[in-house]
Amino acid sequence: MQHDLSRFAINQITTKAWSMPEAIEGYRAQGVTGIACWRQYLDDYGVGQTARHLRDAGMWVASLCTSAWFDADTAQGMAQAITANRAILDQAAEIGAPTVVMVVGGLPAGSRDLHGHRARVTEALHDLSAHALQTGVKLGIEPLHPMYCGYRSVINTIAQANDLCDALGDTASGLVPDVYHCWWDPAFRAELQRAGAERILTFHLCDWLVPTRGMFDRGMVGDGVIDIAAIRGWLDEIGYRGVFELEIFSDLDWWRRPGEETVRIAIERCAPFVAQLQEV
Amino acid sequence: MQHDLSRFAINQITTKAWSMPEAIEGYRAQGVTGIACWRQYLDDYGVGQTARHLRDAGMWVASLCTSAWFDADTAQGMAQAITANRAILDQAAEIGAPTVVMVVGGLPAGSRDLHGHRARVTEALHDLSAHALQTGVKLGIEPLHPMYCGYRSVINTIAQANDLCDALGDTASGLVPDVYHCWWDPAFRAELQRAGAERILTFHLCDWLVPTRGMFDRGMVGDGVIDIAAIRGWLDEIGYRGVFELEIFSDLDWWRRPGEETVRIAIERCAPFVAQLQEV
Numbered sequence: 001m002q003h004d005l006s007r008f009a010i011n012q013i014t015t016k017a018w019s020m021p022e023a024i025e026g027y028r029a030q031g032v033t034g035i036a037c038w039r040q041y042l043d044d045y046g047v048g049q050t051a052r053h054l055r056d057a058g059m060w061v062a063s064l065c066t067s068a069w070f071d072a073d074t075a076q077g078m079a080q081a082i083t084a085n086r087a088i089l090d091q092a093a094e095i096g097a098p099t100v101v102m103v104v105g106g107l108p109a110g111s112r113d114l115h116g117h118r119a120r121v122t123e124a125l126h127d128l129s130a131h132a133l134q135t136g137v138k139l140g141i142e143p144l145h146p147m148y149c150g151y152r153s154v155i156n157t158i159a160q161a162n163d164l165c166d167a168l169g170d171t172a173s174g175l176v177p178d179v180y181h182c183w184w185d186p187a188f189r190a191e192l193q194r195a196g197a198e199r200i201l202t203f204h205l206c207d208w209l210v211p212t213r214g215m216f217d218r219g220m221v222g223d224g225v226i227d228i229a230a231i232r233g234w235l236d237e238i239g240y241r242g243v244f245e246l247e248i249f250s251d252l253d254w255w256r257r258p259g260e261e262t263v264r265i266a267i268e269r270c271a272p273f274v275a276q277l278q279e280v
Numbered sequence: 281m282q283h284d285l286s287r288f289a290i291n292q293i294t295t296k297a298w299s300m301p302e303a304i305e306g307y308r309a310q311g312v313t314g315i316a317c318w319r320q321y322l323d324d325y326g327v328g329q330t331a332r333h334l335r336d337a338g339m340w341v342a343s344l345c346t347s348a349w350f351d352a353d354t355a356q357g358m359a360q361a362i363t364a365n366r367a368i369l370d371q372a373a374e375i376g377a378p379t380v381v382m383v384v385g386g387l388p389a390g391s392r393d394l395h396g397h398r399a400r401v402t403e404a405l406h407d408l409s410a411h412a413l414q415t416g417v418k419l420g421i422e423p424l425h426p427m428y429c430g431y432r433s434v435i436n437t438i439a440q441a442n443d444l445c446d447a448l449g450d451t452a453s454g455l456v457p458d459v460y461h462c463w464w465d466p467a468f469r470a471e472l473q474r475a476g477a478e479r480i481l482t483f484h485l486c487d488w489l490v491p492t493r494g495m496f497d498r499g500m501v502g503d504g505v506i507d508i509a510a511i512r513g514w515l516d517e518i519g520y521r522g523v524f525e526l527e528i529f530s531d532l533d534w535w536r537r538p539g540e541e542t543v544r545i546a547i548e549r550c551a552p553f554v555a556q557l558q559e560v
Contacts, residue, residue, distance in 0.1 A: 147492070150504075184429035185436075210430040
């Protein structure tokens, strides 16, 4: 069966054991031409070599994951994070990624000042946005599930992310919603409507497992309790015509499987939710 | 050092290995006269015997934990849950608990209809509220962290809980905020202000550990990143004069320690945050 995968990308953390060239070839071999790249693989393989390989393989890039964390409690530390993130925006431009997914980091070590740190992160993103405009690569604000507030991101709701995009401007920034992070949120649909289609830079899919066995136990699309069909409907409603990325963190299951198997099942499971909208 | 523990209760799940009489005697031995009871211990020891022992020991009851889950997807299943919860309200009245902490359950098995199920839970709580009025025991709406949305509670923000209290009325219901469930929420302070002091039936303390190692890995007050001093300040601001309950779920640490040790450390750590406000 021929699936319409033209809007579909696999986020390469999903096939964690694969190197950059293995992921490129492994996805392409099964007809997936979209990839979201992670920095550790990019650094290992080299930015120039990655860019050439992607081009030669006919791949397109959904995003580069992720930003360096803004988790310092000194002005100097935040300035270093901004510098690091400027370099990441440059890397993204070189591989043709339209977006760097901003995972902004949790609280600085030893800090309990969540409110203050959120304000400092906003300020740092402001400073960074000038370089986003220069490179043409957008800051993709991804709200992370509240369970990651302590040590991965202090931006935890799509409403916060929309507020940030309002402040940063849509030329420099946009949203990266993820069903895993947002599915529980009573405001999820309303905040997608507030964002509108143009602000959504890429859209992450996976599933929430019941029971969830740990902090990195995401499920394959279809194995959990998220109503992805309904959410796809909300996106169609607002006219979203962009990318769907499968992104699975799974130290207990999917990260232990061969990449080929993960890609095969990913295509079967995601195809119903990622096809072009058939206009009637 | 003599601590002011007049507003302090220990939620008995914190000393999971102790039976009801062991918890009563173990808390009292160290000067804690407040207890939040859990149903499994109550059922084991018997409601009448528990009520007598509490009275003889000079203990007061902060709450009874928890409601039966409203996680059915049939009218009959929800009616059974309502009946079960009526009986729990009766038990609470008998042991002098002013509140049953409502943990409403996650999605029904096999369901992905989060929006619809939230509506059904609201309706069921409405049906139950008549019995709350009859018994004089309030429905204590506890929003649970979004990480528990799948299988413990579909009420996940303090805003949702305040909406529910608005609908149910403050004579039948109130809030049970818990720092663990709410600390990440940008609206936490504003929603406490919206609630006002009278709506808060009891207030749960513990801490969020970094890193968090699993779904039941709460920390002792002081060991994590929650700014409990600031939150206590917000409660003083709105004139809250009610109870502080320590409630720790910790299969990796505190549940493995002797109850005496947990109580001793709990008193040391919580005392600065639970004392009566010194009016100036």
